[in-house]
Amino acid sequence: MAKKLKSVLVIDDDKFSVILIERLLKKGEFAETILTASNGEDGLEKVKECASQNALPDLIFLDVNMPVMSGIEFLQSVKKLDLNPVPFKIYMMLTTHLPEMYQQKVKGDLVTGFIDKPLKEENLREIVEMY
Numbered sequence: 001m002a003k004k005l006k007s008v009l010v011i012d013d014d015k016f017s018v019i020l021i022e023r024l025l026k027k028g029e030f031a032e033t034i035l036t037a038s039n040g041e042d043g044l045e046k047v048k049e050c051a052s053q054n055a056l057p058d059l060i061f062l063d064v065n066m067p068v069m070s071g072i073e074f075l076q077s078v079k080k081l082d083l084n085p086v087p088f089k090i091y092m093m094l095t096t097h098l099p100e101m102y103q104q105k106v107k108g109d110l111v112t113g114f115i116d117k118p119l120k121e122e123n124l125r126e127i128v129e130m131y
Contacts, residue, residue, distance in 0.1 A: 005058040005128060007033040007050070011043035011074065012063040012093065017117055021061055024121050030128045031059075040069030044077050051083065059131060060090045061119070075110050086110060091127060093117050 008031040010021050018036050025031045035050075035057060037043035043062070050056045064071040071092055078086070089112040115123055 004029060005031045005131065007031060007035060007055065007057040007059075009035045009037065009043065009046055009050075009057040009060045009088075011037045011040060011046075011060065011066070011071070013038050013066040014063065014117075017063070017093070017119070021119055021124075024119060024124050028121060028125060028128075030124065039066045040071060040074030040077070042068075043074055044069065047078060047081070051081065056083070056087045058088055059127070060088055061093055061115075062090050063093050078110060089131060091115050093119065 008025055010018050012018050012021075018038075022034050022036070025034050035046055037046050040062075043060070047056065047060075062071045062074060069077070075090070090110050092111055092114050094114055094116055113127075115127075
């Protein structure tokens with residue numbers, strides 16, 4: 001049996017992507033709890049809510065391009081929460097090319113890695129196993 005994370009947060013405005021990730025997480029029994037948010041602002045509120053309950057997610061899948069608050073704006077806002085050390089890993093999901101220079105800027109600065117959409121089961125398994 002694969003590792004099981006306590007909680008995963010999926011932040012994406014694409015309902016199809018959210019459903020796909022939820023199905024993959026459930027099928028592989030990778031997470032006890034799956035939280036979702038449709039944009040960075042909603043995601044930030046979920047993180048704050050989880051922090052107040054001392055139950056932050058282990059892993060966050062974060063879309064880059066979203067309305068209301070983008071993935072990049074979400075990262076900037078999470079930094080301001082002063083969670084030291086940040087207890088979760090963030091994987092940014094890309095539908096378009098993000099220039100290498102930009103990837104280098106955000107990677108390691110909260111972002112563990114980048115994955116292309118749609119997320120595949122083998123990619124998810126690798127991510128959970130690395131955790």
